[in-house]
Amino acid sequence: MDTxxxxxxxxxxxxxxxxxxxxxxxxxxxxxxxxxxxxxxxxLDWLWTxxxxxxxxxxxxxxxxxxxxxxxxRAIVTxxxxxxxxLLLFGTLFFLWLSMKxxxxxxxxxxxxxxxxxxxxxxESKILVWPDLVYIELIAGILCMAALIFWSIALEAPLEExxxxxxxxxxxKAPWYFLGLQEMLxxxxxxxxxxxxxxxxxxxxxxxxxxDTEPGGSGYYSYSDRKLYVSLFMFGWLLLWVYLIIVGAFxxxxxxxxxxxxxxxxxxxxxALTNINLSSLIWVKLLNxxxxxxxxxxxxxxxxxxxxxxxxxxPLLAMTILKKFYARMGNVKYAVFMFLSMAAVSxxxxxxxxxxxxxxxxxxxxxxxxx
Amino acid sequence: MADSxxxxxxxxxxxxxGKAHGHVAKGHVAxxxxxxxxxxxxxxxxGWAAFAACMGGLATITMRFFAPNVLYEPQQTFRAGAVSExxxxxxxxxxxxxxxxxxxxxxxxxxALSTICTxxxxxxxxxxxxxxxxxxxHGSAFRMNGINFEGPAPRPLERHKIYLDxxxxxxxxxxxxxxxxxxxWDEPESFVAV
Numbered sequence: 320m321d322t323x324x325x326x327x328x329x330x331x332x333x334x335x336x337x338x339x340x341x342x343x344x345x346x347x348x349x350x351x352x353x354x355x356x357x358x359x360x361x362x363l364d365w366l367w368t369x370x371x372x373x374x375x376x377x378x379x380x381x382x383x384x385x386x387x388x389x390x391x392x393r394a395i396v397t398x399x400x401x402x403x404x405x406l407l408l409f410g411t412l413f414f415l416w417l418s419m420k421x422x423x424x425x426x427x428x429x430x431x432x433x434x435x436x437x438x439x440x441x442x443e444s445k446i447l448v449w450p451d452l453v454y455i456e457l458i459a460g461i462l463c464m465a466a467l468i469f470w471s472i473a474l475e476a477p478l479e480e481x482x483x484x485x486x487x488x489x490x491x492k493a494p495w496y497f498l499g500l501q502e503m504l505x506x507x508x509x510x511x512x513x514x515x516x517x518x519x520x521x522x523x524x525x526x527x528x529x530x531d532t533e534p535g536g537s538g539y540y541s542y543s544d545r546k547l548y549v550s551l552f553m554f555g556w557l558l559l560w561v562y563l564i565i566v567g568a569f570x571x572x573x574x575x576x577x578x579x580x581x582x583x584x585x586x587x588x589x590x591a592l593t594n595i596n597l598s599s600l601i602w603v604k605l606l607n608x609x610x611x612x613x614x615x616x617x618x619x620x621x622x623x624x625x626x627x628x629x630x631x632x633x634p635l636l637a638m639t640i641l642k643k644f645y646a647r648m649g650n651v652k653y654a655v656f657m658f659l660s661m662a663a664v665s666x667x668x669x670x671x672x673x674x675x676x677x678x679x680x681x682x683x684x685x686x687x688x689x690x
Numbered sequence: 691m692a693d694s695x696x697x698x699x700x701x702x703x704x705x706x707x708g709k710a711h712g713h714v715a716k717g718h719v720a721x722x723x724x725x726x727x728x729x730x731x732x733x734x735x736x737g738w739a740a741f742a743a744c745m746g747g748l749a750t751i752t753m754r755f756f757a758p759n760v761l762y763e764p765q766q767t768f769r770a771g772a773v774s775e776x777x778x779x780x781x782x783x784x785x786x787x788x789x790x791x792x793x794x795x796x797x798x799x800x801x802a803l804s805t806i807c808t809x810x811x812x813x814x815x816x817x818x819x820x821x822x823x824x825x826x827x828h829g830s831a832f833r834m835n836g837i838n839f840e841g842p843a844p845r846p847l848e849r850h851k852i853y854l855d856x857x858x859x860x861x862x863x864x865x866x867x868x869x870x871x872x873x874x875w876d877e878p879e880s881f882v883a884v
């Protein structure tokens with residue numbers, strides 16, 4: 320049992336778990352036809368059937384309750400702060416399954432030339448506001464209030480002593496919905512992770528209806544019609560948001576160190592994480608030379624990597640595997656779409672480099688631009 | 691019936707004439723009364739001036755809002771004791787909670803390190819066993835001398851002015867800070883030599 324726990328602790332380290340999740344992701348949520356054929360061959364779409372859903376939920380919930388037998392795991396998940404987060408994650412899983420099931424049902428129906436499940440005859444599709452809708456809202460409101468009252472009685476509010484600027488709690492955590500941002504702040508400069516990226520995320524979400532103007536799948540759940548969009552959105556949602564919330568809530572312990580789910584939150588855990596810039600890594604470690612004085616020459620590898628990522632890969636994709644997509648989108652839409660996608664992909668790349676080789680900055684121009 | 695109808699028609703006519711007359715008269719009399727181009731422009735100027743004044747007032751109030759209402763400030767200058775009170779290689783947390791300062795005795799000097807993390811302003815903890823300051827918010831770490839080497843902090847901790855007074859007691863002045871990335875750590879006021 321201890322060996323198993325140890326193995327899970329090791330596997331849950333972000334460099335392992337994130338990589339595994341990211342690879343598995345594209346088979347579970349295939350962005351292209353090729354991935355979808357692999358998805359079918361591996362029978363992964365079985366997850367979105369009733370039987371698959373029951374198994375999925377039974378596995379996750381079973382593993383969770385089995386894990387609460389472990390004192391370290393129990394200590395973390397039963398913190399009053401964390402209980403709603405755990406509930407929320409089960410909710411996320413359920414609604415993910417529910418929407419994917421509806422999407423797969425509709426995909427099958429459309430493939431058989433049937434109308435989607437949500438389709439109703441326009442002449443019959445009427446619901447009365449009073450009493451139908453108002454009653455539902457009333458009942459929902461009462462249930463929410465009952466849940467809140469129960470919650471506030473059952474779990475004590477984690478109140479602490481008055482704030483003291485010279486004393487930061489250890490670990491000091493943001494509210495759950497900002498844990499993804501807090502995790503991002505670990506890997507990027509504060510103005511990038513705290514200002515620029517949130518703005519890009521919000522502007523990107525706002526621009527979605529203008530980027531994705533294809534009418535297919537509008538008004539009902541579907542996957543096959545809009546693979547690329549759903550897959551990319553799920554990547555951002557599940558891997559860059561939910562995953563980071565899980566990590567931030569349950570796996571970041573004292574001194575903001577990583578702890579496996581069954582690891583004791585040891586205040587004195589020693590972890591060596593000495594940072595290194597890409598420039599020092601290449602010039603000093605690989606080429607055995609001192610850092611050049613000229614900043615541009617010093618940082619040219621990082622600048623070249625950034626340029627390749629944002630300026631070379633998108634046109635390459637447009638000429639190869641995204642040829643049809645590019646023709647449909649046109650220049651401006653394609654450029655905006657690609658900028659947002661490549662930015663979303665660059666985030667985990669940088670995080671992964673920090674986890675594996677402690678890379679601090681790809682481009683480091685102190686006082687001006689550190690990325 | 692016919693009479694009253696006729697009456698009504700007359701009344702209407704009279705009213706119409708009166709109206710027309712009044713209108714013409716008004717137009718004549720009021721050549722300075724909000725109708726001409728000149729007066730229209732002056733009203734526009736007044737209107738815009740009032741609007742600008744309102745916006746200016748709003749901006750002033752907003753800017754005022756950013757200045758804290760609290761006048762109380764913790765003491766910025768304090769006496770930190772004699773050099774001999776600090777062992778070589780020691781990081782003293784004696785003044786951390788009161789003044790936000792670590793007194794650090796390095797090989798050849800005593801310095802006053804700020805306890806504000808240069809990432810987002812949390813207060814790091816001194817981990818004696820690992821000989822580093824570690825921030826609990828995002829995991830930045832600093833060496834004993836204040837240089838950042840782990841996590842996201844973009845620059846070293848700041849040092850504050852420290853000097854010996856007439857009695858040979860060290861005085862820390864938090865209003866003056868010295869930043870390594872600006873090459874200020876060798877300025878004589880940034881340390882007390884031992």
